[in-house]
Amino acid sequence: MTQHVLEQKLTRQEQQALRNRRTGLAIFQLSWIMTFVCLIIVNFTMRGGSPTWPPEGVTVGKIIPTLMTLALIGSSVFIRRGTKALKADNIAGFTTNWRYGLALGGLFAVVMAIEFIRAPGSGQFLNVYRLMIGFHHVHAMAIGYYLIRVYQNGRRGVYSATDFWPVEGGTSLWDFVTVAWVLFYVVLYII
Amino acid sequence: MASITVPGGLAEGEIRKLERPKLRIADYLRWSVDHKIIGVQYMVTALFFFIIGGTLAMMIRWELLTPNLDVVQTGSQFNTLFSVHALVMIFLWIIPMFAGFGNFLVPLMLGAKDMAFPWLNAFAFWLIPPAGLLLLGSMLVGAPEGGWTMYPPLSTIYSGDGQTLAALAAHLLGISSILGAINFIVTIKNMRPEGMGWWQMPLFCWAILATSIIVVMATPFLAGALTLLILDRVGGTSFFDATKGGDPQLWQNVFWFYSHPAVYIMVLPGMGILSEVLSIHARKPIFGYKMIALSSLGIAIIGFTVWAHHMFTSLAPQLRIPFMITSMIIAVPTGIKIFSWLGTLWGGKIRLNSAMLFGLGFLSMFVIGGISGVMLAAVPFDIHVHDTYFVVSHLHFVLFGGSVFTIYAGIYHWYPKITGRMLNERWGKVHFWLTYPAFFFTFFPMHIAGMLGMPRRVAIYLPEFQGINTIISISGFVLGISTFVLLINMIVSLRNGKIAGANPWRALTLEWATTSPPPATNFVDDPVPFVDPYGYGSQGSQEYLDAVDRRFGVGEEVFTPRPAPTPAPSGD
Numbered sequence: 103m104t105q106h107v108l109e110q111k112l113t114r115q116e117q118q119a120l121r122n123r124r125t126g127l128a129i130f131q132l133s134w135i136m137t138f139v140c141l142i143i144v145n146f147t148m149r150g151g152s153p154t155w156p157p158e159g160v161t162v163g164k165i166i167p168t169l170m171t172l173a174l175i176g177s178s179v180f181i182r183r184g185t186k187a188l189k190a191d192n193i194a195g196f197t198t199n200w201r202y203g204l205a206l207g208g209l210f211a212v213v214m215a216i217e218f219i220r221a222p223g224s225g226q227f228l229n230v231y232r233l234m235i236g237f238h239h240v241h242a243m244a245i246g247y248y249l250i251r252v253y254q255n256g257r258r259g260v261y262s263a264t265d266f267w268p269v270e271g272g273t274s275l276w277d278f279v280t281v282a283w284v285l286f287y288v289v290l291y292i293i
Numbered sequence: 294m295a296s297i298t299v300p301g302g303l304a305e306g307e308i309r310k311l312e313r314p315k316l317r318i319a320d321y322l323r324w325s326v327d328h329k330i331i332g333v334q335y336m337v338t339a340l341f342f343f344i345i346g347g348t349l350a351m352m353i354r355w356e357l358l359t360p361n362l363d364v365v366q367t368g369s370q371f372n373t374l375f376s377v378h379a380l381v382m383i384f385l386w387i388i389p390m391f392a393g394f395g396n397f398l399v400p401l402m403l404g405a406k407d408m409a410f411p412w413l414n415a416f417a418f419w420l421i422p423p424a425g426l427l428l429l430g431s432m433l434v435g436a437p438e439g440g441w442t443m444y445p446p447l448s449t450i451y452s453g454d455g456q457t458l459a460a461l462a463a464h465l466l467g468i469s470s471i472l473g474a475i476n477f478i479v480t481i482k483n484m485r486p487e488g489m490g491w492w493q494m495p496l497f498c499w500a501i502l503a504t505s506i507i508v509v510m511a512t513p514f515l516a517g518a519l520t521l522l523i524l525d526r527v528g529g530t531s532f533f534d535a536t537k538g539g540d541p542q543l544w545q546n547v548f549w550f551y552s553h554p555a556v557y558i559m560v561l562p563g564m565g566i567l568s569e570v571l572s573i574h575a576r577k578p579i580f581g582y583k584m585i586a587l588s589s590l591g592i593a594i595i596g597f598t599v600w601a602h603h604m605f606t607s608l609a610p611q612l613r614i615p616f617m618i619t620s621m622i623i624a625v626p627t628g629i630k631i632f633s634w635l636g637t638l639w640g641g642k643i644r645l646n647s648a649m650l651f652g653l654g655f656l657s658m659f660v661i662g663g664i665s666g667v668m669l670a671a672v673p674f675d676i677h678v679h680d681t682y683f684v685v686s687h688l689h690f691v692l693f694g695g696s697v698f699t700i701y702a703g704i705y706h707w708y709p710k711i712t713g714r715m716l717n718e719r720w721g722k723v724h725f726w727l728t729y730p731a732f733f734f735t736f737f738p739m740h741i742a743g744m745l746g747m748p749r750r751v752a753i754y755l756p757e758f759q760g761i762n763t764i765i766s767i768s769g770f771v772l773g774i775s776t777f778v779l780l781i782n783m784i785v786s787l788r789n790g791k792i793a794g795a796n797p798w799r800a801l802t803l804e805w806a807t808t809s810p811p812p813a814t815n816f817v818d819d820p821v822p823f824v825d826p827y828g829y830g831s832q833g834s835q836e837y838l839d840a841v842d843r844r845f846g847v848g849e850e851v852f853t854p855r856p857a858p859t860p861a862p863s864g865d
Contacts, residue, residue, distance in 0.1 A: 118483065122409040126479045133471055133509035140517030140547060144532065147543045226538045229530045237520075 111264055120267065127271055131278045138282045141234050142289050148226045160223035162231075164291050167217065170210045171287045177206035178280040181249070185273040188256065191263040200253045207249070207276070211242050234286050241282065245275045316810070324419065326411035329811060331418050332397025333711065335389050338421055340780070342385035345429065349378035351773050354766040360756045371752035372438035373455070377428065379441035380459060383559065384466045385425050387696045391562035392417075392473050394703055395501045397711060399477060401804035401811060402495045404486035404820040409479040417472040424465035431455030431462070440750060442548065445533035445541045449525050457526050464519045467512045470558075474508035477501050486803075489822045495802045496585055500565025503589035507554045507561075507596060515551035518544060542607060549600035557596045559692055560659075561589055563699030564630055567652050570702045571634050572827045573800045574649040575641030579827040581633035588626035595623045605675045613672045620670035627663055631656065647721025651702035654729050658694025662687060665740065680750075683743025689736045701728070701779065708783065709797050713809040714790030715848070720782045727775035734768035794848025799838045802826045806841050809848075 112120065149155040156162055180203030187195030218235045221228055252272045255261065261269050321333055353374050356364040365371045396414065400407055408414045431437045435453020439445075448456050481502050485494065522544065524530040531537035533544050564585075572579040579585065598619040601608050608616070634656060643649065665687040669675050678684065701724070708716045738761050743749075747758045754762070796805040801823045807816050828834045 121483050122479050125483055126410060126413075126475050129475045129478055129509055130471075133475065133513055136510060136513035137517045137520075140514045143547065144517070144521065144543060147540055147546075148532075148538075151538065151540050226531070229532060233521075233524070233530070 127274050145230050145289055148230050156227050167291050170213050173206045174210045174280050177203045178277055181273050181276050185269050188269055189263050197257050242279050245279050326415050328396050328400050328408045331414050332393045334418055335393030339386050339390035342381050346378050346381035349374055354769040357762050358766045360754050360759055369436050373436040376437050376440050387559045390700050402802050404803045405484040406814050408476050410476050414476050417469045420465050420469040424462040427458045428462035431458035445544050460519050460523050467515050470508050471512050474505035477505040495826050496568035497565035499586040500561045500589050503593040504558050504561045507558050507593045511551045511554040518547040545604050549603045553600040554596040557592050559696050563696045566699045566703040570648050570652040570706050571637050573798050574644045575638050576829045577641040580636030584629050585633050588629045591626035605672050606679050617672050624667050648702045648705035650725040651698050655698040662690030662694055678743050681743035682739040682747045685749050686736050686739030709793030710809050713793050714786050715793050716786045717782050724778040731768050731771035735772050738765050791849040795845035796841050797848050
């Protein structure tokens with residue numbers, strides 16, 4: 103049975119509530135991504151005021167952040183696949199995919215925390231580097247914690263093909279974490 | 294002709310008295326998810342902070358009665374006075390007051406039972422009292438001296454710990470605004486009733502929608518900027534410290550990217566109120582409905598392209614002209630609104646009650662603020678009057694002559710719906726005739742003082758400016774006193790005001806198609822909106838309004854319009 107047909111089984115009020123939540127979360131994501139854009143502007147401003155960026159003598163390793171970015175993207179893919187499985191009433195598929203997704207997300211969080219601590223350079227470069235990684239990390243940790251709670255509930259069978267909002271909402275939030283990081287990754291390591 | 298359906302979905306002619314809610318004061322002091330209670334909580338809280346901010350303004354004007362220090366002992370104390378005055382008036386008075394109107398009215402105007410996210414709505418409100426306490430407490434722990442613009446290094450090196458509290462307060466208030474705005478957008482997009490398309494939506498809802506779009510897109514920039522400021526103050530960073538490779542202009546750019554659009558956050562809802570008030574009390578269809586609605590969105594979009602006009606004196610010269618042009622362009626959608634309102638009034642059966650008087654007061658004073666805004670958009674003039682009292686005058690013409698006048702108009706207009714009682718009209722007119730000239734003589738002479746070179750944000754000034762400052766201060770005191778006429782009227786009318794009835798103004802928007810105050814679920818059944826929310830003067834509208842009166846009854850004071858005028862072209 104397709105998801106669209108399943109959602110038709112919801113009452114009018116439930117459909118309205120689902121529509122409101124989806125719209126509200128989308129607007130929140132559109133809004134909150136602007137704080138990340140703000141920090142990107144801060145990065146460019148500091149860059150513009152510095153003769154070289156990164157400063158001479160400072161080398162930023164790219165291999166580990168690139169691998170971690172791939173891990174985060176992979177995490178989002180697994181989480182999304184798990185959510186799709188839940189909506190098809192496949193609880194086993196949900197838990198398996200989310201387990202992989204959470205593991206990859208956890209790996210990203212741990213390694214990037216180490217990157218934060220071992221950040222290279224000094225002065226404004228270090229300030230901005232840590233600011234961006236740290237700001238993103240706070241979001242990754244908070245939303246990651248929420249995903250773990252949802253996963254635990256999902257394993258206990260709390261969610262189903264017609265009762266899935268915490269799963270869908272958590273998935274969207276994790277996508278937000280991924281998109282925000284990809285923006286930061288491009289700014290911090292590519293350009 | 295419009296088809297007539299009785300609001301509430303009951304058979305025409307059926308009269309059923311809805312039980313009026315019996316709310317106690319305690320209901321407004323605790324957590325509630327009812328949008329009407331939250332709306333009143335916003336408004337009462339905002340009025341409380343208006344008194345605080347007004348008291349600080351009176352102290353500022355008292356200090357400026359003479360060229361020397363009188364009320365304060367140091368310049369730092371004066372800096373604190375105007376900093377907290379501005380922060381309170383912007384973040385704790387005007388913005389929450391409009392949020393209060395929005396909360397109370399938007400679901401009612403849309404025929405909805407509540408906002409899309411009632412719990413989030415309550416949470417957004419309850420961030421405000423602690424933020425207010427933080428802001429007021431900032432005065433006690435070390436002066437915040439950065440003004441409301443909080444420019445570094447004033448807000449970093451030269452301010453006490455209070456500046457950190459003020460920044461935290463602004464952070465909380467910003468989060469509150471974002472959550473509230475998301476709620477408004479979702480409610481307006483998803484919860485309109487059948488029969489109410491986008492172009493049948495009341496213009497107040499359009500204004501709240503445009504405002505909310507600005508809030509969700511711009512306020513995160515303030516959050517980002519405040520995070521950096523707080524880190525600079527307590528986290529050991531130096532983003533804004535030029536001696537350590539930081540950039541003070543970074544703050545100015547990011548701050549104004551939020552704060553210029555924030556000016557429209559503080560004005561657009563007032564423009565929405567005005568559209569309702571003018572049409573209803575002129576008994577005429579609004580002129581140029583679509584243009585007013587679209588110009589709100591136009592202002593919201595163009596508002597993001599003008600921020601650097603606040604930095605003309607420090608901006609790279611090659612960027613001045615582009616920002617001058619965009620700053621002047623934004624006058625176009627504002628002008629569209631002004632002419633549309635004038636077109637609405639033209640030939641109308643104008644009832645000069647308190648709401649209409651303040652509406653007309655807005656039109657005259659806001660135009661002055663708008664014109665001085667265009668003057669300030671011109672680079673040569675701006676450089677001449679930069680950081681003078683001319684700027685103080687301009688912003689008060691926009692924010693008091695604009696925002697506060699419409700708040701007053703909104704209070705006189707919707708107080709009957711909120712409380713079920715009419716405000717005393719005689720005292721309303723006393724309030725207006727005290728406020729209007731006092732406002733003018735407080736703020737208009739500041740143009741002259743500014744052009745003569747009196748700088749803003751100073752406690753000590755040249756003796757030659759004392760005459761003009763005396764006029765300003767005395768007028769300011771009258772303006773301050775005039776506020777209490779409204780406040781006392783509001784308190785006394787709660788008990789002694791005439792019973793309002795459901796629709797004392799015979800208005801067509803849905804909030805009037807239910808009891809005053811509305812029941813807990815707003816409407817008994819799914820309400821049916823009239824086909825045109827501003828279709829005054831038509832046979833169909835008369836029948837619709839008569840049906841509302843028959844169903845809900847009329848109050849002690851009924852506005853009986855004179856014979857309907859020939860409907861003027863709507864301009865669409």
